[in-house]
Amino acid sequence: MPAITLPDGTVRRFDGPVTGTAVAAAIGPGLAKAALAMELDGALVDLSRIIDSDAAVRFVTRKDEAALGLIRHDVAHVLAEAVQSLHPGTQVTIGPAIENGFYYDFARNAPFTPDDFAAIEARMREIVAANAPFEREEWPRDQAIGFFEARGERFKAELIRDLPESETISIYRQGDWLDLCRGPHMRGTGDVGTAFKLMKVAGAYWRGDHRNPMLTRIYGTAWRDQKELDAHLLQLEEAEKRDHRRIGREMDLFHIQEEATGSIFWHPKGWRLYTVLQDYMRRMQSRADYQEVRTPQLVDRVLWEQSGHWENYREHMFIATVEDEDKTLALKPMNCPCHVQIFRHGLRSYRELPLRMAEFGACHRYEPSGALHGIMRVRSFVQDDAHIFCTEDQIAPETASFVAMLAEVYRDLGFDGFRVKFADRPDNRAGDEQSWDKAEAALIEACRLAGVAYEHNPGEGAFYGPKLEFVLRDAIGRDWQCGTLQVDYVLPDRLDASYIGEDSARHRPVMLHRAILGSFERFLGILIEQFAGRFPLWLAPVQVVVASIVSDAEPYALEVADALKRAGLVAHADIANEKINAKIRTHSLARVPVILVVGRKEAEARTVAMRRLGGADQTLLGLEEAVAALASEATPPDLKRETA
RNA sequence: GCUGUUGUAGCUCAGCGGUAGAGCACUCCCUUGGUAAGGGAGAGGUCCAGGGUUCGAUUCCCUGCAACAGCACCA
Numbered sequence: 001m002p003a004i005t006l007p008d009g010t011v012r013r014f015d016g017p018v019t020g021t022a023v024a025a026a027i028g029p030g031l032a033k034a035a036l037a038m039e040l041d042g043a044l045v046d047l048s049r050i051i052d053s054d055a056a057v058r059f060v061t062r063k064d065e066a067a068l069g070l071i072r073h074d075v076a077h078v079l080a081e082a083v084q085s086l087h088p089g090t091q092v093t094i095g096p097a098i099e100n101g102f103y104y105d106f107a108r109n110a111p112f113t114p115d116d117f118a119a120i121e122a123r124m125r126e127i128v129a130a131n132a133p134f135e136r137e138e139w140p141r142d143q144a145i146g147f148f149e150a151r152g153e154r155f156k157a158e159l160i161r162d163l164p165e166s167e168t169i170s171i172y173r174q175g176d177w178l179d180l181c182r183g184p185h186m187r188g189t190g191d192v193g194t195a196f197k198l199m200k201v202a203g204a205y206w207r208g209d210h211r212n213p214m215l216t217r218i219y220g221t222a223w224r225d226q227k228e229l230d231a232h233l234l235q236l237e238e239a240e241k242r243d244h245r246r247i248g249r250e251m252d253l254f255h256i257q258e259e260a261t262g263s264i265f266w267h268p269k270g271w272r273l274y275t276v277l278q279d280y281m282r283r284m285q286s287r288a289d290y291q292e293v294r295t296p297q298l299v300d301r302v303l304w305e306q307s308g309h310w311e312n313y314r315e316h317m318f319i320a321t322v323e324d325e326d327k328t329l330a331l332k333p334m335n336c337p338c339h340v341q342i343f344r345h346g347l348r349s350y351r352e353l354p355l356r357m358a359e360f361g362a363c364h365r366y367e368p369s370g371a372l373h374g375i376m377r378v379r380s381f382v383q384d385d386a387h388i389f390c391t392e393d394q395i396a397p398e399t400a401s402f403v404a405m406l407a408e409v410y411r412d413l414g415f416d417g418f419r420v421k422f423a424d425r426p427d428n429r430a431g432d433e434q435s436w437d438k439a440e441a442a443l444i445e446a447c448r449l450a451g452v453a454y455e456h457n458p459g460e461g462a463f464y465g466p467k468l469e470f471v472l473r474d475a476i477g478r479d480w481q482c483g484t485l486q487v488d489y490v491l492p493d494r495l496d497a498s499y500i501g502e503d504s505a506r507h508r509p510v511m512l513h514r515a516i517l518g519s520f521e522r523f524l525g526i527l528i529e530q531f532a533g534r535f536p537l538w539l540a541p542v543q544v545v546v547a548s549i550v551s552d553a554e555p556y557a558l559e560v561a562d563a564l565k566r567a568g569l570v571a572h573a574d575i576a577n578e579k580i581n582a583k584i585r586t587h588s589l590a591r592v593p594v595i596l597v598v599g600r601k602e603a604e605a606r607t608v609a610m611r612r613l614g615g616a617d618q619t620l621l622g623l624e625e626a627v628a629a630l631a632s633e634a635t636p637p638d639l640k641r642e643t644a
Numbered sequence: 645g646c647u648g649u650u651g652u653a654g655c656u657c658a659g660c661g662g663u664a665g666a667g668c669a670c671u672c673c674c675u676u677g678g679u680a681a682g683g684g685a686g687a688g689g690u691c692c693a694g695g696g697u698u699c700g701a702u703u704c705c706c707u708g709c710a711a712c713a714g715c716a717c718c719a
Contacts, residue, residue, distance in 0.1 A: 111647065112648090201647090201714085202647070202648070202713060202714030202715065203646065203647025203714065203715060204647080204715045204716090205646075205647095205716065208715075209716080210646065210715080210716045210717085214648095214715080215647090215715095216647075216648085217647095217715080219714080249655075250655090256711090257710090258709070258710050258711090261709095261710070261711090309719085313719050316719070333719080334719080367718070368717055369645070369710090370645060370646075370714090370716075370717085371717060371718065372711090373712095462719075463719085547679090549677070549679090550678090551676060578677090579675095579676090579677050579681085579682060580677070580678055581678090581679065581680060581681065582680080582681055582682080583679085584679050585679095585680035587680095588679095588680055597678075597679060599677095599678055600678095601678085609678085609679080611679065616679080616680095617679095618679070
């Protein structure tokens with residue numbers, strides 16, 4: 001006599017075991033028609049599932065967010081059937097729902113190309129139109145393995161073989177086609193609807209392991225209705241418009257060329273952006289009592305052997321030799337070993353701790369060619385890197401003040417908030433359990449002190465210590481891990497760093513590795529995409545253009561630009577032989593935040609007509625007034641705070 | 645690094661087995677025009693590199709390099 005509790009609290013009793021379908025029908029014909037699946041005591045299951053004891057049930061309809069996952073999973077099955085019917089001999093593997101869509105990995109001699117999409121999609125639509133019911137069956141393990149092996153589906157067979165003994169082997173049929181699947185599924189292929197689209201093909205390793213064979217993966221996107229699909233496609237276009245590589249070209253910020261792959265040629269405008277950001281970070285760090293240093297680019301392998309890099313990270317390092325000397329040098333991939341050299345130069349006292357050492361030093365890492373991506377993933381970069389040498393007791397307060405600075409920086413740079421992940425001891429680690437206990441406890445305590453809520457990221461710490469990861473969300477909802485703080489007991493030991501304590505004995509300092517932006521290159525890429533190139537005035541590579549309307553106003557335009565430059569702004573006059581319409585268009589497309597238009601009237605009255613990027617209206621201001629207002633607006637946020 | 649796709653003017657892209665085209669940008673001329681393209685003329689290319697097939701290759705084939713997408717990687 002199952003009693004079924006619905007979300008609104010009502011309870012319905014049934015005489016015997018019932019299916020979800022029957023329950024929905026009992027509630028009403030509308031629901032019976034709309035229900036796609038149900039949540040049975042919180043777990044998403046098929047409507048055909050039999051309920052034989054008291055339970056809480058919630059029906060999932062198309063309006064429900066949960067329907068997205070079901071649709072995407074079902075459409076993956078439809079894709080697999082379509083592919084196998086069009087391309088016999090193709091083996092199926094796995095096909096999950098993912099963010100925004102789904103994919104299916106196939107094993108096949110020749111990979112698919114986008115040219116195959118039209119035919120596959122057409123077949124998929126036929127399968128959806130046929131609306132074959134999804135039927136769940138449970139098979140004995142051996143039967144399932146035998147069945148798939150007999151069909152030449154060796155990947156599926158392997159999958160089943162590796163399922164734990166306790167797992168029920170379930171098979172879902174849709175018409176003549178079937179697949180191993182955990183479920184749940186909707187009622188039939190028709191529930192998929194028509195709002196799906198195949199997007200791209202790619203290679204993907206079997207089970208995500210690069211030692212395994214490469215499969216051919218088809219990605220698709222799927223939504224509840226056409227409107228959602230269209231919105232998603234539009235969103236993709238938006239993201240493409242924000243692509244920092246495209247904006248970098250359009251705004252003439254930087255370029256990359258074949259002779260220096262993975263390194264950036266920064267053009268004047270891009271470099272101005274870079275230095276403004278770096279100067280800002282330098283001031284922030286200086287206020288927080290960091291000391292800036294500079295250490296060598298090329299360092300003998302001996303030091304890398306001591307630090308452990310030679311052993312662990314050699315394949316990522318650029319090695320340099322010279323003909324006349326029998327030495328092997330390496331371009332530094334990180335600053336930390338060099339910072340320890342400065343720390344250990346002379347005797348250190350506990351009175352000097354915490355000692356905060358910062359460096360904007362270029363690091364080089366040999367990244368795999370396939371990983372390179374614009375200025376976001378490069379082989380030569382500069383971090384806002386610093387190492388804090390401190391005692392164990394100082395870990396918590398140092399962390400707290402670091403998080404406070406980080407929050408301020410992110411806010412200044414236009415990000416609303418960030419998330420923190422706490423990555424604790426990995427399986428493969430150095431140091432004893434006691435140190436780990438202490439380090440993790442200190443970090444947790446630090447988060448408490450700073451009032452920072454964190455998510456747990458188990459086993460993802462660095463091999464030498466736990467770390468906090470700081471994740472930004474950008475204007476179009478993408479997450480970027482930028483900041484990091486790592487507690488390190490290993491490097492001070494390997495490189496023999498010590499200080500004299502109050503007890504006049506030698507002690508090992510703890511080292512905190514920390515960065516807020518990560519690398520300037522990557523962060524600038526993020527900033528470009530965050531603002532879509534429309535930077536706030538203080539960051540804009542060109543802040544003001546003075547556009548003249550007639551040649552009579554040219555001297556005045558030059559004068560205005562000059563006044564702006566004297567006030568510290570990046571400004572220039574556009575006195576080209578063009579109509580004002582063309583000038584407005586040119587500089588708007590170049591994303592110049594402010595255009596000052598000057599014609600005869602302005603020259604006579606010594607005023608300017610100020611036009612903001614994206615706005616259609618203008619404000620008439622006196623010259624002095626405009627210069628003062630713009631100079632004030634262009635002041636970096638940290639300096640504004642100082643004068644406020 | 646792996647799989648696939650791509651590589652033609654500064655940019656975006658057409659094109660083709662018979663030694664190359666457009667739009668924008670650029671230069672010059674006309675025009676002095678009031679808030680997102682005024683008009684005209686001109687200049688500009690080792691068609692990624694190297695090999696092969698061919699009477700002839702930018703075009704077809706192979707190799708390399710690079711970019712792009714995804715996977716793997718991101719200490």
